[in-house]
Amino acid sequence: MKVLVTDKADAKALDRIRRAGHEVVEKVGLQGAELVEALNGAQALLVRGGTKVTGDVLRATTTLKVVVRAGNRSVALSYRLFAEGDKPCCPTGTKVRVLFRFDGEKLAPQTAIPPSAQRRAPA
Numbered sequence: 001m002k003v004l005v006t007d008k009a010d011a012k013a014l015d016r017i018r019r020a021g022h023e024v025v026e027k028v029g030l031q032g033a034e035l036v037e038a039l040n041g042a043q044a045l046l047v048r049g050g051t052k053v054t055g056d057v058l059r060a061t062t063t064l065k066v067v068v069r070a071g072n073r074s075v076a077l078s079y080r081l082f083a084e085g086d087k088p089c090c091p092t093g094t095k096v097r098v099l100f101r102f103d104g105e106k107l108a109p110q111t112a113i114p115p116s117a118q119r120r121a122p123a
Contacts, residue, residue, distance in 0.1 A: 002041055002063075006030045007048035009070065017046075036060040046070060062089075073102045074110070081118040088121035 002023045005014065014024050027038050031052055039045065039061045046068045047053060053067055069076040077100065081093035096114055100107040 001043045003044040003046055004038055004042040005046045006035065006038070006051040007046075008050075009046060009048065013070070032057070039064055044068060075100045075102070075107060079119075081114055082121050084122060086121060091121070093118070 001021075002025060003017055005024060005026045006028060008028055009026075014026070018024050022044075025038070025042070029050070030038050035051065035053075035057055039057070041063055042061075043063055043065045045051075045053065045064060045066070048070050058064070058067075066077060066079050069078070076097055078095065078097045080091040080095050082091045083093035086092050097111070098113055099110040101110050102108075
C-alpha cells in the first residue's frame, strides 16, 4: 500500500509503517491541486492536522481508500462503509471515524469498529 504523509510525522512511526510492508512517501505541506496530484496512486493519506483534506480533494482522487489523522498517542481512522450495490472500489455508505490510542505496544480502539460485513464490498 502506498501511504502519502503530508504533515511532519515521527520517524519511528513511519519506520513501523515501512516495516509492515508499505511504501511511505513524505511530501510535507501540500494543499489543493498539489495534494490531489501527489495522491495519484496512493491508497492511504496520513495527516496530523496541517493538511486540509477537503471534499474537492477526496472527490478528485481515485485510489485513496483511507485518511488517517495521527496525534501524539492516538490515530483517527476515517472511511466510508459499503452500501448494497457498491463496487469494490467505491464505497458510498456512511462515513465512519474510529479512534485508536497507542498504549505503548499496540493500537487499542477507543470507539466501536463497524461490523466486518459493512467494511467489505458486497459479493
